[in-house]
Amino acid sequence: MSVVFACLDADTLGGVQQVTHTLAQGLAGRGHEVHVIGLERSRSPFRYVDRPLYHRHVTGTRRRLRRLLGAIEPGYAVMTSPSVVARLSKLLPPGFRPIGQYHGSYDHARGCWHLASIRRHYLHLDQAVFLTEDDARLFSEHALLPNVWTLPNPLPCWPERLSTLTAPRVLGVGRLEGVKRFDRLISAFARSRLPPPWELHLIGDGGELERLREHARREGVGDRVVFRGPVPAARMPAEYLDASVLGLTSEHEGLPIVLLESAAHGVPSVAFDVSGGVRRAGPVLVPPGDVDAFAAVLAELAGSLGERRRLGADARARAEAFRLDHVLDGWERLFAHIER
Structure with a gap:
């Protein structure tokens, strides 16, 4: 099945975007059909992967988003933030398995609107994915989520050379x-x-x-x-x-x-x-x-x-x-x- 990653903005300089493109390239390299969708167009696009093996899209409107999703073979829909889950989860065609990521910590979420949104929208997803075991436990307890999972951010590559640590x-x-x-x-x-x-x-x-x-x-x-x-x-x-x-x-x-x-x-x-x-x-x-x-x-x-x-x-x-x-x-x- 295919894997779709959806971001509010997929091409801006930022950690969510870097992780998304790294995972997309890695999974595509393993033979998965992968799509990265930006719901909005970036004002200052940044290129993370020089030769992407995955498909990249910017939708802009709900109509274009529905048309794009309808043309992709159903698979896993990874929504990378609470705002994307709130906008996209109800629009997924039948057959897609919805997964909600959260790239922040529980402490940050409880200090803003994120926790209420996660409590409201992530409950109904197939899986809610957090960065650490501690965060997953706290969201499970305080957002009453029965579907938590832990996956860390990946390194895009593993360097062979190390810093000499001598430069001031x-x-x-x-x-x-x-x-x-x-x-x-x-x-x-x-x-x-x-x-x-x-x-x-x-x-x-x-x-x-x-x-x-x-x-x-x-x-x-x-x-x-x-x-x-x-x-x-x-x-x-x-x-x-x-x-x-x-x-x-x-x-x-x-x-x-x-x-x-x-x-x-x-x-x-x-x-x-x-x-x-x-x-x-x-x-x-x-x-x-x-x-x-x-x-x-x-x-x-x-x-x-x-x-x-x-x-x-x-x-x-x-x-x-x-x-x-x-x-x-x-x-x-x-x-x-x-x-x-």
């Missing part, structure tokens, strides 16, 4: 938007008092760019915070190879791909302790919002190549569980479970 560079990766709180990473870098030639490189684009530039100037590190803009997916391995530490200062996260990718390259990371997914990825954890504690860890890691190498080796060993083949095996086990 702290790396931050993600959309330059408020929820990612790169202002806190800039402040932590400034308060760590790392001497030149240490720099903070930020990869990504977004509406906070100019505000973050000004924030870096006010913090006294405007000449050592380098805004790199978006980097093509194929060039990201080189960025991790040139880094010695990765920093993640988001308000909330599910299971961040950037933590997994940095770990796979042997790069240690520091992150605010905001979700079970972050904890599972194995960074050095800092209390949420504690910029001074974050700065202290940055200073400690920058001052000890031996500690960077120890933590980087531990991180790479932990990242083995997120290799693409392991996660694809999990998806195929899920499909077989639904058929039973």
